[in-house]
Every structure is written in C-alpha cells, then in structure tokens.
Amino acid sequence: MDIPKLYELYKTHYLVTTDTRAISQNSLFFALKGENFNGNNFAEKALALGARFAIIDEETYQTDERMILVTDVLQTLQKLANYHRKQLQLPIIGLTGSNGKTTSKELIHGVLQQKFKTVATKGNLNNHIGVPLTLLSMTPDTELGIVEMGANHQQEIAFLSSICEPDFGYITNFGKAHLEGFGGVEGVIKGKSELYDFIRANHKMVFVNPADPIQMTKTSDISRVLFDLERIQYVGVNPFIQLSLDGQNIQTQLMGNYNFPNIAAAITMGLHFGVPTDAISKAIEGYVPQNNRSQIVKTAHNTLFLDAYNANPSSMKVALENFAALSATHKTVILGDMFELGEDSAHEHQAIADLAASLHFETIFLVGKNFHGVSTSHLSFEDFESLKIHLSKHPFQNKTILIKGSRGMRLERLVELL
Ligand SMILES: CC(=O)N[C@H]1[C@@H](OP(=O)(O)OP(=O)(O)OC[C@H]2O[C@@H](n3ccc(=O)[nH]c3=O)[C@H](O)[C@@H]2O)O[C@H](CO)[C@@H](O)[C@@H]1O[C@H](C)C(=O)N[C@@H](C)C(=O)N[C@H](CCC(=O)N[C@@H](CCC[C@@H](N)C(=O)O)C(=O)O)C(=O)O
Numbered sequence: 001m002d003i004p005k006l007y008e009l010y011k012t013h014y015l016v017t018t019d020t021r022a023i024s025q026n027s028l029f030f031a032l033k034g035e036n037f038n039g040n041n042f043a044e045k046a047l048a049l050g051a052r053f054a055i056i057d058e059e060t061y062q063t064d065e066r067m068i069l070v071t072d073v074l075q076t077l078q079k080l081a082n083y084h085r086k087q088l089q090l091p092i093i094g095l096t097g098s099n100g101k102t103t104s105k106e107l108i109h110g111v112l113q114q115k116f117k118t119v120a121t122k123g124n125l126n127n128h129i130g131v132p133l134t135l136l137s138m139t140p141d142t143e144l145g146i147v148e149m150g151a152n153h154q155q156e157i158a159f160l161s162s163i164c165e166p167d168f169g170y171i172t173n174f175g176k177a178h179l180e181g182f183g184g185v186e187g188v189i190k191g192k193s194e195l196y197d198f199i200r201a202n203h204k205m206v207f208v209n210p211a212d213p214i215q216m217t218k219t220s221d222i223s224r225v226l227f228d229l230e231r232i233q234y235v236g237v238n239p240f241i242q243l244s245l246d247g248q249n250i251q252t253q254l255m256g257n258y259n260f261p262n263i264a265a266a267i268t269m270g271l272h273f274g275v276p277t278d279a280i281s282k283a284i285e286g287y288v289p290q291n292n293r294s295q296i297v298k299t300a301h302n303t304l305f306l307d308a309y310n311a312n313p314s315s316m317k318v319a320l321e322n323f324a325a326l327s328a329t330h331k332t333v334i335l336g337d338m339f340e341l342g343e344d345s346a347h348e349h350q351a352i353a354d355l356a357a358s359l360h361f362e363t364i365f366l367v368g369k370n371f372h373g374v375s376t377s378h379l380s381f382e383d384f385e386s387l388k389i390h391l392s393k394h395p396f397q398n399k400t401i402l403i404k405g406s407r408g409m410r411l412e413r414l415v416e417l418l
C-alpha cells in the first residue's frame with residue numbers, strides 16, 4: 001500500500017500505536033522490530049485489542065485482511081509521519097542540543113500552550129521512532145508543534161529534520177555528550193548543527209542564545225531571533241532559579257543556574273508567538289521538573305539534589321559548580337559514571353574528579369568502574385552495591401547531597417538509602 005492510501009486510513013482517527021501493552025482503540029498498529037521482540041508477532045493481538053489495521057512487514061504473519069503488508073514497517077512509519085507533516089498547516093519548532101532538550105521542550109510547551117493548541121514530544125521520545133510518533137500525534141486541531149530531536153551519531157539530526165521539517169530551530173547547547181558516537185566535541189558540533197543546515201537550506205528561522213558564542217557563530221547566516229537579555233534577566237538561585245521578565249520577578253521551581261538558558265528560550269518563543277508576559281511567567285513558575293532531573297528531595301535524614309537522570313562532562317561540570325555556589329552546610333556529592341564517552345572516558349572522569357576536589361565539598365563519593373579508575377584521595381566504589389554496603393554501615397545525616405550520574409547508573413536508587 002502506498003503512503004497516500006495509508007494516510008487515508010490514518011486520517012479517520014489520527015491514531016497510531018506501536019505497542020500492544022498500550023493500544024488505542026481504532027489506531028493503526030505499526031509492528032516494529034526491536035531489541036527484544038518482533039512486532040509482527042503482536043499484530044493479531046493488536047487487532048483483537050481494538051486496533052483498526054496492523055502494518056506488518058513479514059508475510060507469514062498476514063492472517064487477517066486488516067493486516068497491511070509493507071516492505072519495512074519502520075520506514076513506512078517515518079514516511080507516513082513526513083507525509084502528515086506536509087499536510088499539517090502549522091508551525092513546528094524542532095529542537096536538539098547536548099543538554100537540556102527535554103527541560104527546554106517542556107518549558108516551551110508550557111508557555112506556548114497558554115495561547116495555542118500545542119502538541120509536544122512526550123517525555124523524551126526523541127529518536128527515529130519517537131519523532132514520527134510525535135508528528136503523528138498532531139491532528140488538524142493542533143496549532144503549533146514542538147518536536148525534540150535526540151541523536152548519538154552523525155546524520156541522525158539531518159534525518160529527523162527531514163522527517164519533521166521544522167519551521168523554527170533551536171539548539172540548546174553543544175556539550176561533551178555521546179562523544180563516542182559523534183567522534184569528539186567537534187563531531188557533536190557538526191552533528192547537532194545538522195538542524196541549522198536544514199533551517200539554512202530551507203530559509204527558515206532559529207532562536208539563539210546571544211550569550212553562547214558558538215551558537216552565534218553557527219547561525220550568523222541564518223534568519224534568527226535572539227533572546228532579549230535586556231528583558232529576560234537572571235537574578236539568582238535560592239536554590240531555585242529566580243529571574244525577571246520586563247522587571248517582573250519570576251520564581252521558578254527549577255534548581256541549577258544552568259537552567260536559565262532553557263527558561264530564556266521558552267520566554268523568547270513565547271514573546272515571538274505573542275503569548276502575554278503574565279501568561280509566560282505563570283507557565284514558567286508552574287513547571288516542576290520530573291524524572292530525577294534536577295529535583296530537590298527531602299528525606300528523613302538529608303536534603304538531596306537529585307540529578308540522576310543523566311550525566312556527561314558538560315552537565316556534570318555545571319551541576320558541580322552550581323552546587324558549590326549554593327549556601328548550604330555539609331555539602332556532599334555522589335557522582336556516578338558517565339557513559340558513551342569513548343576514548344575520552346578516562347580523561348573526562350579524571351577531570352570531573354579533580355573539579356569536584358577543587359570545590360571544597362565536605363564529602364565526595366565516586367561510584368562506577370570509570371570513576372573507580374581515577375586517581376583521587378576521595379572514596380570511590382567500583383559499583384552501586386559496594387556504595388550501598390558502605391552507606392548501610394556509615395549512614396549520612398543532615399547533609400545536603402548532590403547526586404548525579406548517567407542513566408545506566410540509576411543513582412535514584414540512593415534515595416531510599418539516604
Ligand atoms: C521499538 C520500540 O519502540 N521499543 C520500545 C519497547 O521495547 P521492548 O522492550 O518491548 O522491545 P522491542 O523494542 O524489541 O519491541 C519491538 C516492538 O514490539 C512491541 N511489543 C513488545 C511487547 C509486547 O508485549 N507488545 C508489543 O507490541 C514493542 O512496542 C515494539 O514496538 O517498549 C519499551 C518500553 O516501553 C520502550 O522503551 C522501547 O522504546 C524504544 C527504546 C524506542 O526507541 N522508543 C522510541 C519511541 C524513543 O524515542 N525512545 C526514547 C529514546 C530517547 C533517547 O535515548 N535519546 C537519546 C538519543 C537517541 C539516539 C538514537 N540513535 C537511539 O539510539 O535511540 C538522547 O540522547 O536524547 C526513550 O526511550 O525515551
């Protein structure tokens with residue numbers, strides 16, 4: 001079946017699912033193949049559970065006339081998403097960057113939905129499957145789309161941009177994330193800049209933080225809207241960020257001064273699209289981070305700055321510096337390994353251990369194989385279990401503790417131990 005015909009089926013309900021564990025009635029089920037399962041196996045079940053059609057790519061599974069055989073289900077999903085995007089008469093903002101994509105996206109969504117019917121990426125479903133699903137969740141009612149794009153290698157942002165065809169682009173920053181797949185920092189800059197390449201080639205527009213020299217250089221030949229840092233001013237952290245918009249105070253629920261550009265981006269887009277300033281402030285003040293992203297957790301014994309969602313050398317550095325600048329007593333840091341750094345891994349772990357040591361925290365704990373290999377006078381643990389045993393014998397009391405590590409370290413497991 002060709003894409004326009006499939007589109008006619010999709011258009012009756014504008015619903016797509018890929019998972020029988022969460023089927024929407026009347027949806028089109030796309031039988032993806034993954035690391036654990038062959039989605040073709042679930043096509044029958046999807047129909048039984050209420051999907052209208054199942055898109056499959058293995059003939060042996062074609063047991064029902066509502067099964068549509070295509071050459072490649074994933075490619076079909078991506079092509080359908082792009083076809084849909086072309087029909088949608090609405091502006092789409094595409095954003096990427098090394099750090100702060102999801103936080104920025106949530107803030108932008110919060111601000112723009114004050115005026116428009118917006119659809120934004122759910123959570124961080126930002127890859128070659130998540131981006132098509134985000135586009136296909138937009139309907140003719142949608143007035144504005146916000147699409148987060150993630151990548152860990154070259155040409156990925158170019159591909160995602162070609163599917164989502166953004167009218168506006170925003171890159172949060174270039175950092176030392178996924179160095180292995182991108183081939184070092186220069187590779188990150190090149191790979192993330194594929195969004196700028198798309199915007200430039202298609203004569204669209206970007207939003208840019210004027211305080212970020214490299215973004216300024218990379219966008220010098222693109223039509224751009226700069227953050228107005230006269231109107232949007234950083235005030236301080238207490239530990240949550242305070243800022244002002246046109247002289248009016250905004251008290252956020254976001255800790256970490258590194259979140260200031262994320263907020264400024266959302267305000268800039270709100271101003272650009274004509275959202276009233278009081279509605280912008282309300283949206284920013286109402287946003288509460290989720291999923292262990294820069295959250296403050298008070299346990300019976302300690303105060304935790306829980307930043308265990310992910311980590312890389314750039315976000316570790318700003319998190320440590322922000323924590324060091326806070327006024328709190330008995331400051332302690334527990335840092336977990338940073339992944340996907342390739343040949344830079346040993347050097348980057350050493351640099352972070354050295355930085356932590358220079359910031360005069362009361363206690364520093366390092367955990368994971370990579371940190372265990374660095375030269376340090378601080379306690380390091382080869383794995384989570386060893387740290388757990390240590391903490392059970394020497395529990396922390398009355399500390400303010402920064403917890404940060406890569407997703408795979410799952411340092412949120414510390415909450416119940418602290
Ligand atoms: C394919 C798929 O969507 N898988 C999801 C599924 O995984 P599961 O463990 O079930 O196994 P399979 O993948 O093998 O399943 C194949 C299909 O079978 C379906 N199925 C399975 C069992 C069943 O009973 N019924 C079924 O219908 C199944 O639904 C599959 O369609 O479920 C998991 C749990 O919900 C999902 O986690 C899994 O999702 C995969 C990982 C996925 O890619 N999902 C996208 C929607 C997505 O966007 N995920 C984001 C990725 C965020 C991220 O890490 N971004 C990076 C950059 C990414 C670079 C890119 N190159 C990459 O590697 O992805 C960044 O730095 O920002 C997310 O996970 O949050």
Ligand SMILES: Nc1ncnc2c1ncn2[C@@H]1O[C@H](COP(=O)(O)OP(=O)(O)OP(=O)(O)O)[C@@H](O)[C@H]1O
Nearest residue numbers: 098099100101102103124258293294307310315318
């Ligand atoms: N502007 C920023 N600069 C540096 N670090 C940041 C910035 N914004 C957020 N972070 C750090 O990144 C963590 C994850 O934030 P967020 O999920 O928004 O980023 P992301 O780019 O979407 O990550 P991922 O690609 O893994 O989904 C935060 O908890 C914080 O530690």
Ligand SMILES: C[C@@H](N)C(=O)N[C@H](C)C(=O)O
Nearest residue numbers: 310311339340406407408
């Ligand atoms: C969670 C994933 N998008 C990510 O940021 N990975 C890095 C390597 C991490 O786990 O911290």
